[in-house]
Amino acid sequence: MKTHLFSLVFLFFSLAQGLNPKCDTQDLGSNLKVFHIYSPCSPFKPSKPLSWEEDVIQMLAKDQARLQYLSSLVAKKSVVPVASGRQIVQSPTYIVKAKIGTPPQTMLMAMDTSNDAAWIPCTGCLGCSSSVFNNAKSTTFKTLGCGAAQCKQVPNPTCDGSACLFNMTYGGSSIAANLSQDTITLATDPAPSFTFGCLQKTTGNSVPQQGLLGLGRGPLSLLSQTQHLYKSTFSYCLPSFRSLSFSGSLRLGPVGQPLRIKYTPLLKNPRRPSLYFVNLKGIRVGRRIVDIPPSAIAFNPTTGSGTIIDSGTVFTRLVEPAYVAVRNEFRRRVKVANVTSLGGFDTCYTVPIVAPTITFMFTGMNVTLPQDNLLIHSTAGSITCLAMASAPQNVNSVLNVIANMQQQNHRVLFDVPNSRLGVARELCT
Numbered sequence: 001m002k003t004h005l006f007s008l009v010f011l012f013f014s015l016a017q018g019l020n021p022k023c024d025t026q027d028l029g030s031n032l033k034v035f036h037i038y039s040p041c042s043p044f045k046p047s048k049p050l051s052w053e054e055d056v057i058q059m060l061a062k063d064q065a066r067l068q069y070l071s072s073l074v075a076k077k078s079v080v081p082v083a084s085g086r087q088i089v090q091s092p093t094y095i096v097k098a099k100i101g102t103p104p105q106t107m108l109m110a111m112d113t114s115n116d117a118a119w120i121p122c123t124g125c126l127g128c129s130s131s132v133f134n135n136a137k138s139t140t141f142k143t144l145g146c147g148a149a150q151c152k153q154v155p156n157p158t159c160d161g162s163a164c165l166f167n168m169t170y171g172g173s174s175i176a177a178n179l180s181q182d183t184i185t186l187a188t189d190p191a192p193s194f195t196f197g198c199l200q201k202t203t204g205n206s207v208p209q210q211g212l213l214g215l216g217r218g219p220l221s222l223l224s225q226t227q228h229l230y231k232s233t234f235s236y237c238l239p240s241f242r243s244l245s246f247s248g249s250l251r252l253g254p255v256g257q258p259l260r261i262k263y264t265p266l267l268k269n270p271r272r273p274s275l276y277f278v279n280l281k282g283i284r285v286g287r288r289i290v291d292i293p294p295s296a297i298a299f300n301p302t303t304g305s306g307t308i309i310d311s312g313t314v315f316t317r318l319v320e321p322a323y324v325a326v327r328n329e330f331r332r333r334v335k336v337a338n339v340t341s342l343g344g345f346d347t348c349y350t351v352p353i354v355a356p357t358i359t360f361m362f363t364g365m366n367v368t369l370p371q372d373n374l375l376i377h378s379t380a381g382s383i384t385c386l387a388m389a390s391a392p393q394n395v396n397s398v399l400n401v402i403a404n405m406q407q408q409n410h411r412v413l414f415d416v417p418n419s420r421l422g423v424a425r426e427l428c429t
Helices: 052-074 320-334
Strands: 004-009 031-036 094-100 105-112 119-126 157-160 163-170 173-186 189-203 212-214 233-237 247-252 262-265 280-285 306-309 316-318 340-342 345-349 358-362 365-369 375-377 384-386 388-390 399-402 410-415 420-425
Touching: 119 173, 262 365, 280 320, 316 320, 320 345, 320 388, 345 388, 365 420
Parallel strands: 004 031, 105 212, 119 189, 306 399, 316 388
Antiparallel strands: 004 247, 031 094, 094 105, 094 173, 157 163, 163 173, 173 189, 233 247, 233 410, 262 420, 280 358, 316 399, 340 345, 345 384, 358 365, 375 384, 410 420
16 A cells, blocks of 8 residues: 655745745655645635735635535535625635546646535536536546436436436535546546546536545545545645745555554534544643533534534634633633734734643543644734634534644544544644
8 A cells, every 4th residue: 555645835824925836846656746725836826915914814704604614514504694795605725636537637626625526627617717627538538327326426416318417506606517437646546437526517606616626534535436545544734834845745545644643533423424523522721621511512413513623724613602711711821911803813912922722622632732723923923813713603603613723733634444533743844
């Protein structure tokens, strides 16, 4: 079994600094580069660099939209209203270079741990970007018929002659696709007969422009379809925002995973079996376990409440009773009277602070976060904020989402066959 290592370029706050990683470096062996959606190497980056404040506020807005979307999934609602009246925009954080078809065509596909199926814009797609997969030029491409077993695994399947079609919502968008198969190649590892949606029509602005690669645990996810290669196991390590190299890794397969690591069980919600639920028992600020009503963090498959680990959300969101308890104890320990706000962050300071650690207490393991995982600082260092927020108030959000900033410099291991999630400290640069 090979170790599959993907280099990450993580460039949240570096746009104004003009960093320019080597975007054209060829993938070698089993190593694939994975770019942040705002990376200078990404064709989807903003046309004009944002200020630090604009960048933070924009990411907060996208986080809120994503959390509302995740909440709608567990509640089995297709669309959730947003207070501003804007459409929900779900915006995955990372893109990976994948090769589709024979001969291979390169697509920059968004990765999403909270979704299953892969979708790729195909020739003739209405509403798609100009970068599409020309399926007519692939000798290994085929459209699946209505009798295929996979046709029963997609949402809202219909038949057009003998072809299996499906329709679904993604954030504030809708897609229509033909269920298809072709070879997908990650680095040098081909996966033949990979099932995906060949997009025929999209509406809205939430659909990733060159496709999506689902890393959930449903039957059509990458993990399920490549069990022979990766044994439904992967891990990632995300670097600190302050890292000069902005590099980390995503590793597919059991080989090369850390041996010294603590685990917590993965929980299953039949309403949304692909989401990675874990049991959050409590939260400690410094040495004090804060007072959170048990119902605020309890796992309940009926209501969809509980805690998920998500790579696409940037800043951790807690349901209001949990967040207020954490925030108040954090403020008490910082002991600075003048507290300001920035966007959705309500605990910011304009003077230097010493922050307490925050520990997430899961079944079987505790994850203690140092300052680098808790605070964001302006470029000039004049503003420091606690990088967590309360769940949106305009929906009945019952989800706690442990987001990627709080996962930085940790190896997060998803061991689906053994239904467990591991976390270990690791310098990801």
